[in-house]
Amino acid sequence: MSPISVRGFAVASATAVTAVGSVVGVASGSTAQTNDAEATAADSTLLADIPAGQQAQVQTASLTQQADVQAIAADTLAKKDAEEAARKQAAADAIAKQKAAQQAEEAAKARKEAEAASRSASRDSSSFPVQSSYTVAQIQAMARQMVAADQFQCFSNIVNHESSWNYQAVNASSGAYGLFQALPAGKYASAGADWRTNPATQIKWGLNYMDSRYGSPCQAWSFWQANSWY
Template sequence: MPEGNRVSRISVRGFAVASATAVTTVGAVVGVASGADQGGSNEPVEAAGTTTLLADIPAGQQVQQASLTEQVQAQSDAADAHARQGAEQAARVQAAKDAAAKKKIADAAAEKERLKKLAAGKGNPDASFPTQATYTIAEVKAMAKQIVGSGQYACFSNIVSHESGWRYTAQNPSSSAYGLVQALPGSKMASAGADWRTNPATQIKWGLNYMNSRYGSPCEAWSFWQVNHYY
């Protein structure tokens, strides 16, 4: 065969393969059409490139996808729980701050009211009186009214009446308590004056300071005394 008309084996083989493929494809199409004409299966033929069904995914990959989904959900749940805990903690902290602020306001109001009551019957703890050899109960009471003040005098008087009967030299036979307010021991009153044994004014000043510092006022000291029978 002349060289110009020669067909290589590779070209012939490629043509044969292409021809066979074409014939096979045509046959498949004809066969499908023929089957449809002859009352064969009416199921649609799935075209190439359609969506892959879950059943088409290997079992191992299905398990892997399910595991990843569970992990994502677990992380989301954990984040939500953490956010709730943070919000609850913040709410508790704020509630504590609010309660502390309210208590502070209430305490300030109570202290203001207490001072107001004291001011209404304010006495003169620095009042001075002539020294005498002896003092009557009336004189001692007059001193107390001036030192203690009218607002607290009744309560102060109630305590002194029960403790000593307004006798500034009263001494408890079973203890070292002494004076109008029965200081125990009596020598405590030396902080108000060296003449604590014989000067009722010194005893009154010490007693008033004791009631104010320990209970807030003579009336609060009297309230305590009524329950406990001491102060």
């Protein structure tokens, strides 16, 4: 039945009811039933006016809204999970970085200890035979046995600039002496009483000086390059 047919049926029914009510009302002397019948007819007419597809549209809109709410909730949860995963990853990265730095520090410490042990195991200045004089090659050979291999070139660079490997070199103006041009010259005595005539004693003193003041011959050489003294 179409909305027009429903409306016509409702109007006809309301007319009939109104007519009956009028007769009854006249017979009884009351108009209350007439009013009730008219109200009922009016309500029937209004319900008939609602389009048949409106209820489906309301239901569809409700389902769409629910889907939107669920999508927003899912998106919020996904973002929260992503943030939590990023936080955990950042914490893991920080721990890994700290562990790597610690391992590098331990490796550097072990390397320094190994170098120190190597120097300790190398021949001391007193173990070289005493000679009346020494060639540059002999002095360099001594130094190679006393200085760590990875530090020797830096060590040699400094000696080249200071004395050209002349263990008896004297600065006429200042009195600086020996391979490292120590000033005053008596500083060498801390390594041995024979510092004037024994290049091995001077090498021992120079190596100790570089290690204690700069950390290593290469660090001493870096300072020398920047300042032309050490």
